[in-house]
Amino acid sequence: MKDVVHTISTCQRINDVLSRVGDRWSMLVVYALRDGPVRFNALKRELGISQRMLSLTLRNLERDGLVTRHYFPEIPPRVEYELTPLGHSLRGPVRALTDWALAHLDHIDAARESFDAQGEPAAGA
Amino acid sequence: MKDVVHTISTCQRINDVLSRVGDRWSMLVVYALRDGPVRFNALKRELGISQRMLSLTLRNLERDGLVTRHYFPEIPPRVEYELTPLGHSLRGPVRALTDWALAHLDHIDAARESFDAQGEPAAGA
DNA sequence: CCACCCGGTCACAAAACGATACCACCCCCG
DNA sequence: CGGGGGTGGTATCGTTTTGTGACCGGGTGG
Structure with missing residues (x-):
């Protein structure tokens, strides 16, 4: 029975993380960022995601320390998103999936x- | 530019599959089923998922050919869910994640x- | 001048989700 | 014998999430 109890808490923890990075947009963004920094609208076009969801997903990813946001105050203003080391470590599992x-x-x-x-x-x- | 075009359609396809099996409940179910058949209520308790979502998730998984449903007309009626070969092939990626x-x-x-x-x-x- | 790009937000509709209640069936306990 | 429990599910309802379109400020090309 102990194994079962262990399994239960393990599921809870997995559930916990999956509720953060386990949605398809997050995984798709990690996938799209695999080769380096990408601009906001490039991601949008490439993934076929709405602006709102991309904005939300990127902010959550940034919050969780998986991507970094680089703002270039050029004309026109450019914003690039890049995987952090933690984000890169997620590339493998996402790649498998x-x-x-x-x-x-x-x-x-x-x-x-x-x-x-x-x-x-x-x-x- | 061809590479970009290729990447775009690839993202679309990945998105497509991920929208089916890329939600956290599906992955959690695959994870929970890794050691063989499990009963409905056992899954429910182990994953901390509501009956409704478990029922929905399992039906989708069955529809996509990832799990099979075994109904035992005993008293009380028992229902077990088991990974298909296709479901087992998903175990690796899910495990990585x-x-x-x-x-x-x-x-x-x-x-x-x-x-x-x-x-x-x-x-x- | 209007239209379009950039990155992003706002307001709103639609869909998904979660908790609860209910179903039919049977068992055990008192 | 009645109440409560467990089995696998569905229906309902309210909340949360997701998705859609418009809009913003700034600049550039036609």
């Missing part, structure tokens, strides 16, 4: 289609 | 605290 995602997207789509097909055979109209 | 989460939880908390501290110095009372 994105690689898996890329590799199994078709598989998931197929499973979903067959599930939906057998689940609702007379769902037409 | 959960390990990272466990390892860097303190780091994140510290970063957050210092960020909040310097962000709102006169937020007392």
